[in-house]
Amino acid sequence: MTTTPVADPYSRLCPSRQLLDRIGDKWTVLVMGVLTPGPRRYGDLARAIEGVSQKMLTQTLRHLERDGLVTRTVHATVPVRVDYELTDLGRSLTGPLAVLEAWARDHLGDIETARASYDARG
Numbered sequence: 001m002t003t004t005p006v007a008d009p010y011s012r013l014c015p016s017r018q019l020l021d022r023i024g025d026k027w028t029v030l031v032m033g034v035l036t037p038g039p040r041r042y043g044d045l046a047r048a049i050e051g052v053s054q055k056m057l058t059q060t061l062r063h064l065e066r067d068g069l070v071t072r073t074v075h076a077t078v079p080v081r082v083d084y085e086l087t088d089l090g091r092s093l094t095g096p097l098a099v100l101e102a103w104a105r106d107h108l109g110d111i112e113t114a115r116a117s118y119d120a121r122g
Contacts, residue, residue, distance in 0.1 A: 033098075069093065
């Protein structure tokens, strides 16, 4: 009988750290947020996420696909159409990410006040 080791992100060798890096990345959070309502084409994603470069969007989508959070579907049309969609695993992450997004919106003023206070001491 094989047992799965317990993930310990505080251990420097634990692979769960890579996962935390992935889901904590700003582009991941934004891509997942845009995909939450349903499938989107690459161009739709690029337009919806202001400031993301083509390189970063492509890289983020590839990482999410590799991790099983997003599927990429190529449609044999002219021109070729590619859709991206959250998997069941990806959808299971949308709740925690929505809570994080709401917290950021709710506390943005507090954070800005704290930063201004800290910077004024400098």
